[in-house]
Amino acid sequence: MTLLGDRPAAAAPPPPPAARPSRRSWRPSGRVVLTVVVVAILLYLVAGPLIMLVGSSFQDSSTGLPLSAGAEWTLENYTRVFGNEQTYTALGNTLIFAGGALAIAFTLAVLFAWLIERTDIPFPNASFVLLVAPSGMPFLIVSIAWSLLLNPTNGLINQLLDTWFGFTVNIYSMAGMIFVQGIGMVPITFLLVSAAIKGMSSSLEDAASTSGATLPQTLRRVTVPMMTPALLGAFVYLIVNVVDTLDVPLVLGLPGHEIVLSSQVYLTSRPPAGLPDYGAASVYGILMIGMVIVPLLVYNRLIGRANAYTTIGSRARHPKKLQLGIWRYPALGLLGLYVLIGFVLPFLVLIWVSIQPFYEGISQAAVDRITFDGYRDIFSSGAVGEAFLNTLILGAAAGITAVALATLTSWLIVRSRSRATWMLDLLAFMPHAFPGVAIGLSISLIYLVLPIPIYGTIWIVVLAMATQYVSLGTRLTTSGIVQIQETLEKAGATSGAAMRTVWRRILVPLLRPAFVNAFLLVFLASIQNLTLPLMLQSPDNTVASTLLWGHWDRGNVTSAAVLSVVMTIITVLAAGFLRNTTRKM
Amino acid sequence: MNETREADELEVEETGGPRKHAIHVRGLEHVYGTGKKKFTAVDHISFSVEESRFYTLLGPSGCGKSTTLHCIAGLERPTSGEIELGDTVVVSSRRFVPTHRRDIGMVFQDYAVWPHMTVFENVAFPLRVSRHKVRDVKERVMRILETVGMAHLSQRRPSELSGGQQQRVSLARALVREPSVLLLDEPLSNLDATLREQMRAELRQIQRRLKVTTIFVTHDQYEALAMSNRIAVMRNGTIVQEGTPREIYREPKDAFVASFIGVSSFIEGTLQTTDDDGFGWVDSNVGRMRTRVSPDAVAGDRVLVVVRPEGVVLQPLGTESQENHFPAVVDYRLYLGGGYDYRLQVGGVPVRATRPANEPYRNKDKAVVHLPAEECIAIPAGEEQHAPPPGTIPEDPRDQVPGGLT
Ligand SMILES: Nc1ncnc2c1ncn2[C@@H]1O[C@H](COP(=O)(O)OP(=O)(O)OP(=O)(O)O)[C@@H](O)[C@H]1O
Ligand SMILES: [Mg+2]
Numbered sequence: 001m002t003l004l005g006d007r008p009a010a011a012a013p014p015p016p017p018a019a020r021p022s023r024r025s026w027r028p029s030g031r032v033v034l035t036v037v038v039v040a041i042l043l044y045l046v047a048g049p050l051i052m053l054v055g056s057s058f059q060d061s062s063t064g065l066p067l068s069a070g071a072e073w074t075l076e077n078y079t080r081v082f083g084n085e086q087t088y089t090a091l092g093n094t095l096i097f098a099g100g101a102l103a104i105a106f107t108l109a110v111l112f113a114w115l116i117e118r119t120d121i122p123f124p125n126a127s128f129v130l131l132v133a134p135s136g137m138p139f140l141i142v143s144i145a146w147s148l149l150l151n152p153t154n155g156l157i158n159q160l161l162d163t164w165f166g167f168t169v170n171i172y173s174m175a176g177m178i179f180v181q182g183i184g185m186v187p188i189t190f191l192l193v194s195a196a197i198k199g200m201s202s203s204l205e206d207a208a209s210t211s212g213a214t215l216p217q218t219l220r221r222v223t224v225p226m227m228t229p230a231l232l233g234a235f236v237y238l239i240v241n242v243v244d245t246l247d248v249p250l251v252l253g254l255p256g257h258e259i260v261l262s263s264q265v266y267l268t269s270r271p272p273a274g275l276p277d278y279g280a281a282s283v284y285g286i287l288m289i290g291m292v293i294v295p296l297l298v299y300n301r302l303i304g305r306a307n308a309y310t311t312i313g314s315r316a317r318h319p320k321k322l323q324l325g326i327w328r329y330p331a332l333g334l335l336g337l338y339v340l341i342g343f344v345l346p347f348l349v350l351i352w353v354s355i356q357p358f359y360e361g362i363s364q365a366a367v368d369r370i371t372f373d374g375y376r377d378i379f380s381s382g383a384v385g386e387a388f389l390n391t392l393i394l395g396a397a398a399g400i401t402a403v404a405l406a407t408l409t410s411w412l413i414v415r416s417r418s419r420a421t422w423m424l425d426l427l428a429f430m431p432h433a434f435p436g437v438a439i440g441l442s443i444s445l446i447y448l449v450l451p452i453p454i455y456g457t458i459w460i461v462v463l464a465m466a467t468q469y470v471s472l473g474t475r476l477t478t479s480g481i482v483q484i485q486e487t488l489e490k491a492g493a494t495s496g497a498a499m500r501t502v503w504r505r506i507l508v509p510l511l512r513p514a515f516v517n518a519f520l521l522v523f524l525a526s527i528q529n530l531t532l533p534l535m536l537q538s539p540d541n542t543v544a545s546t547l548l549w550g551h552w553d554r555g556n557v558t559s560a561a562v563l564s565v566v567m568t569i570i571t572v573l574a575a576g577f578l579r580n581t582t583r584k585m
Numbered sequence: 586m587n588e589t590r591e592a593d594e595l596e597v598e599e600t601g602g603p604r605k606h607a608i609h610v611r612g613l614e615h616v617y618g619t620g621k622k623k624f625t626a627v628d629h630i631s632f633s634v635e636e637s638r639f640y641t642l643l644g645p646s647g648c649g650k651s652t653t654l655h656c657i658a659g660l661e662r663p664t665s666g667e668i669e670l671g672d673t674v675v676v677s678s679r680r681f682v683p684t685h686r687r688d689i690g691m692v693f694q695d696y697a698v699w700p701h702m703t704v705f706e707n708v709a710f711p712l713r714v715s716r717h718k719v720r721d722v723k724e725r726v727m728r729i730l731e732t733v734g735m736a737h738l739s740q741r742r743p744s745e746l747s748g749g750q751q752q753r754v755s756l757a758r759a760l761v762r763e764p765s766v767l768l769l770d771e772p773l774s775n776l777d778a779t780l781r782e783q784m785r786a787e788l789r790q791i792q793r794r795l796k797v798t799t800i801f802v803t804h805d806q807y808e809a810l811a812m813s814n815r816i817a818v819m820r821n822g823t824i825v826q827e828g829t830p831r832e833i834y835r836e837p838k839d840a841f842v843a844s845f846i847g848v849s850s851f852i853e854g855t856l857q858t859t860d861d862d863g864f865g866w867v868d869s870n871v872g873r874m875r876t877r878v879s880p881d882a883v884a885g886d887r888v889l890v891v892v893r894p895e896g897v898v899l900q901p902l903g904t905e906s907q908e909n910h911f912p913a914v915v916d917y918r919l920y921l922g923g924g925y926d927y928r929l930q931v932g933g934v935p936v937r938a939t940r941p942a943n944e945p946y947r948n949k950d951k952a953v954v955h956l957p958a959e960e961c962i963a964i965p966a967g968e969e970q971h972a973p974p975p976g977t978i979p980e981d982p983r984d985q986v987p988g989g990l991t
Contacts, residue, residue: 029662029683419619487697490660493684494691494768495711495758501685505714509701 030499031412035420038408042427045405045467049442050430056445057282077279086259087284094260094291097177097249098242102235104182109189110231112335117197119324121331128194129576131335134343135187136572138528140545141564142184143251144552145346146171148353148561151255156349159361172256181248183342189238196230236299240292244435246531251552261288265437266535269444278445285438293433300429347568354561374562384563387547390458391527394543398465399523403515405466406473407481411507413474414481415489432471439464440535456538464532469522476521480514520578528571606671606765606798608634608657613666615652626652628822629666634815637796639789643809644819645845650802653819654770657800658691659684671765685714690759690797691768694775696751698743704730704754705739711762726761732791733757749780756788760795767792767799773808785812806846810834818842834893836879839967843891850897850936852890856882856963867963871911871932876961887966896960897938899927899946900953909961913954915946929954 060074081087115121116128134142149157150171158168170176249263259267261284269281324331353359355370378384409428413421431439443464447455454460488510492502508515530545537546544567552560615627627649634640642650655661657668659675659682668676670689675682690711699707708726712719719725730736733753743751752772759767772788773781789812792799803809809816810830817827818841826838837843840851854869856878865878869890882888904910913936916928920942927938927946931954938954946952 417617485695485697487693487695488699490658490684491691491693491697491699491755491758492710492714493660494658494687494689495714496685496716496762497710497714498683498685501714505710506699506701510699 031416032418034408035412035416035418035424038405038412039420039423039427041405042409042424042470045463045470046427046430046434048446049439049467050434052446052449053282053285053438053442056278056442057286059279074279077283081280081283081287086264087287090259090261090264090284091287091291093174093258094243094262096174097181097258097260098239100174100178101181101185101242102238104178105185105189105238106193106235108182108186108338109193112186112190112338113194113197115331115335117194119331120328121324121335122328123332127332127335130339130343131190132187133572133576134184134339135191136524136575137184137343137346137568138530138545138571139181139184139245139247140251140528140530140548141350141568142346143180143248144548144560144564145350146176146180147251147255148349148359148557149345150176154360156352156361170256172252172258174256174258176256177248177252177258180252181242181245183338184248185238185242186338186342188241189234192234192237193231196227196234232299236295239295240432240435243288243292244437244531246437246534250530250549261291262435262437262531265435265441269437269441270535270537278441281441282438285435285441288435288438289433292435296429296433347565350561350564350568353557354565356558359557374558378559378562378566383542384547387542387544390541391544393458394461394465394533395523395527397459397462398469398526399519401462401466402469402473402522403477403518405470406477406518407511407515409470409474410478410481414478415486428471428474430471431467431469434468436468436529436531437535439468440532443467444536456540458541458543461533461536461541461543464536465522465526465529468529468532469525472525473518473522476518477511477514480511480518484510517578520574524571524574524578527574606636607669608640608766608798608800609667609669610653610657611667611669613653613656613668614664615649615656615661616664617652626822627656627663630817630819630822630824632817632824632827634798634800637798638814639792639799639801639812641801641803641809641813641816642819643803643806643816643846646804648819649822650804650819651770652822654691654768654800654802657766658689658768659687688765689768690762690764690766692752692755692759692770692772694771696748696755696772696775698746698751698754698758700743702743703739704735704741704743704746707743707754708739708757708761711758715762726757729757729761732760732794733787749776749784752776752784756791760791760797763795763797765798767797769799769801771802771804774803774805781808788812810846818845820845836877836962837891837964838879838881839964840889840891843889843964848894848937850892850894850934852892852931852934852936853966854888854890854963856884856886856888859884864958865963870934874909874911874956874961875958876963877958879962879964882963882965888963889966890956890961890963892936892956892961894926894937894939896957897927897929897936897940898955898957899938899940899944900955902951902953904953904955907955909956909958910953911956913952915948915950915952917948918946 057077058073058075060072060076112127112131116124116131121127147155149155150169152158152168152170152172155168155171162168171180244262246262246266249258249260250266252258253260253263265281265284265288268284269276269278271277352362354374355372356366357369357371357373360366406428409424412418413424413428443460444455447460454463484507488506489502492506493499497505527544530549533541533543533546534549542550544563548560548563548567551563610633611631612629613627613631614625614629617624617626630649630653632640642653644650652661656663656666656676657670662681663676665678666676667674667678670687673682673688674680675687699710702710705726708730709722712722712725727736727739730739733756735750735753735757738746738750743754746754752775756772769788773784776784785808801809801812810833813830815828816830816833817824818833819825820841826833826842828836833842833846837846837849843849843851852869852871852874854867854874857866857868857873859865859878859882863877864875865882865884867874867876867888867890874890876890878888899913900910902912905912911931913929913931916930916935918928919926921939924939924941925944927940929936929938929952936954936956940946
């Protein structure tokens, strides 16, 4: 190619451009406006409740609502709570409960994940599906089922144990709570752990072994350190969940007088008799935040934000599978046993009880009593229809709100270099450390005080649910956006597309899988959630979970069982759908 | 394509002056971050690109080339300065036209071809989002795909294309709305050497055919020399030298430009006299020599004499007494296929020479090196040591085609 150069330098500068009608000198860019709006919404949703909680913990609310005209500032709530021996019992119980349940869940989940991903266990795919299926069964229902199986008076299994061996097991005990919670958490733990195992390219392990490392050395120096961040992440995520949970502590803890912090908040703010003690409840809520914030902060410090978002690489190569030999079928049997205990048995007992007019053991007389009246009653009741409609509204609205907000937040966190990023980061992270009972409590207080007429409607629950799940949503959408190269957006702008068009034609289509996934996850979590609807319950905003709890609490065992069966079928199908879309991505 | 352009121009001429597609950048500054993390990536640079010319921003990694380009595209908001595209001021203290309102087309280093659209849809996108309704979308898209040789693959998805094909799609997308300015951010750097050379030629041809004013960013000196009408050499956010490829190569302004563009040997010395014909005498480390003299150098200055390896001549012993002839030793030589790359010692100064394969000099041989005055230029030495010593110049061995540049 010949050079074209050798022309004289650019001639005299051209005349100044024709003056155009000058625009307004400066107007905020769309990005700035968006940042301000998103920060404002998050502040309202997240910081509002936190301020309310802290505020009401310093207020004497024995005579009325916190932060209202008559209330006075005081430290009395704190002295009362910390002078009460019950507080330390609840604190200790929470630690034991969380520790025990996590130990069970992790032991089983790591074992199962390793068996399915790294050994030649028979039917790995079917095993995977069966292991994950129980994640569709809400904890409330699992607890009810185990109460039916193992309560000391007429639990089905207890009846058998009594006749055969002359002893019974009491599920209304700390051990019972730990067992049910631990078994119930296996599927979600398994999902997190197996994702970590899968994401790890086996070539890294091969590199170790070709460097001369033995199998134990490889495990110790490569496999375990590489999996640590993911395992630690799963562990911290689950600590928050188990501290927060209200299902097992209500169904199994209350009858056995085993109180943990979450049930303590519930009982103090919505006592079965007498006035609510919002001040003390707020202090308990703050105590719970203190409990989960430490592991969360330690985790964030250790792993760093960037790493938490690293995406799981595609499985380039199937790793070598360990030959189990004669242990293949015993291993499968162990897995089967778990599926039996974790899902089949609870579901069967619920079906059985749902077709009985009243609850007793299994006998010829009971078989003769089989009736479907329970189902007929439930489906002909208007209250049930309304509750299911509310549940649907709740799931859809919370899902859409949380995902929309999460998407904007993630995009700003990932793409903008503005100074507001750390604030968005913090605001989106905070609900994660904000236990449901505390969110429920403070949001109910806010709308008791503020003149916004949503107290007692389903919308207050939607608001609380969106607040609760914006963290989860942000995590999912952030990893979605990180995978989209920024130049794809910039290319849109240089092609002449405005920001709106870039979102509509480029970002949204590319993010669709992440949206669907995040929406379904939030939807599923919302319809299973008992804590928030219960903390915000009123006659007009009953959802499926509070309806179910109401029947159980009042002793309508058959109705509770019928509802449990129906809800289990719905949520298991929804979960199956979710896993199916997730797997395709 | 050509015809439409001409038709366009005629039409415009009827209604007013000819369409101006020049680019003017004045006092452009861009600062990243705030407070302690403040970093001036572009420091008050100015340049102009004439209509339908190919202008290259060349410089080492991190010197602010992409930032400059992104400011022109509107992807970054400059801290200060003015930018004019065509006859529109797009950036000034009072005004900032957002990217999508600028009449530009841009090709990104990673192509940024949208994976959820077919080739056709990718290229049609700029027309479809245009503020003016475009009627003959299909025709125009197919025509531009034809131009880049991708028409037969218009229904493919990007995941089914090779790197070079994605690059063409990206180019077609940038050109389809016939922008007045084409911005290219290292579009060739992701391609392998052969494809890069081929695309280099094609890109230039297409640009010349469509007569679109182009700013091209690269850190590859050979690409810059081969393709550009004019080159601006950047360093630390400033333009060090601006000129035609020949000027930049033959008359580097300082040691940085000399060592960044092409391979150079440097000989230190003092400028003794300058003549009217642009030549002068330098008292150098290897001896007294006649060289061309840069206009920036004055008699008495410390200077560096820059010699390109293609200009160096090797001669048998016994010719030492002639002008600009010095005794030398062959340190070693590298075979380049077309010839040898000699590493010489001339009075303790390392000098490189590129010579045909048929010359007899071998490792450790003594010889006489002739540095023709026409091939040498004396430039001011400046405060700093001439940065990278010869031999450690960043270079891509694949591009070392001896003599291929003159
Ligand atoms: N977002 C940012 N924040 C802070 N500094 C930045 C940012 N983007 C770029 N820089 C810095 O600005 C300088 C110029 O960057 P730029 O991308 O323009 O370099 P470049 O000349 O294109 O380099 P390369 O050839 O490597 O692409 C670099 O030193 C870089 O570290
Ligand atoms: Mg760059």
